[in-house]
Amino acid sequence: MLTVHVLVHLRPDILDVQGQAITQAVRAAGHGTVASIRAGKSFMLEIDAASVEEARPEIERLCTETLSNPLLEDFTWSIVDSKEAAR
Numbered sequence: 001m002l003t004v005h006v007l008v009h010l011r012p013d014i015l016d017v018q019g020q021a022i023t024q025a026v027r028a029a030g031h032g033t034v035a036s037i038r039a040g041k042s043f044m045l046e047i048d049a050a051s052v053e054e055a056r057p058e059i060e061r062l063c064t065e066t067l068s069n070p071l072l073e074d075f076t077w078s079i080v081d082s083k084e085a086a087r
Helices: 017-028 052-067
Strands: 002-010 040-047 073-079
Touching: 002 052, 040 052, 052 073
Parallel strands: none
Antiparallel strands: 002 040, 002 073
């Protein structure tokens, strides 16, 4: 069993209205050193596979077809250390 962490975020050239709103709220709360924030989505997946090589095609397909919008978003994924996943 593999634990996979997927991060999905808007492409840099796409306006991030949610990120702008969060940036304004953070600055209003007194955190003036924050220049900008970009919002995104985080997913933790449990994949029933013996190795990363075995799981890679399924992970890529999930990210491309279901978890992200390829026209607007990019994604990255990584295998999570089992100790870190237990937190």
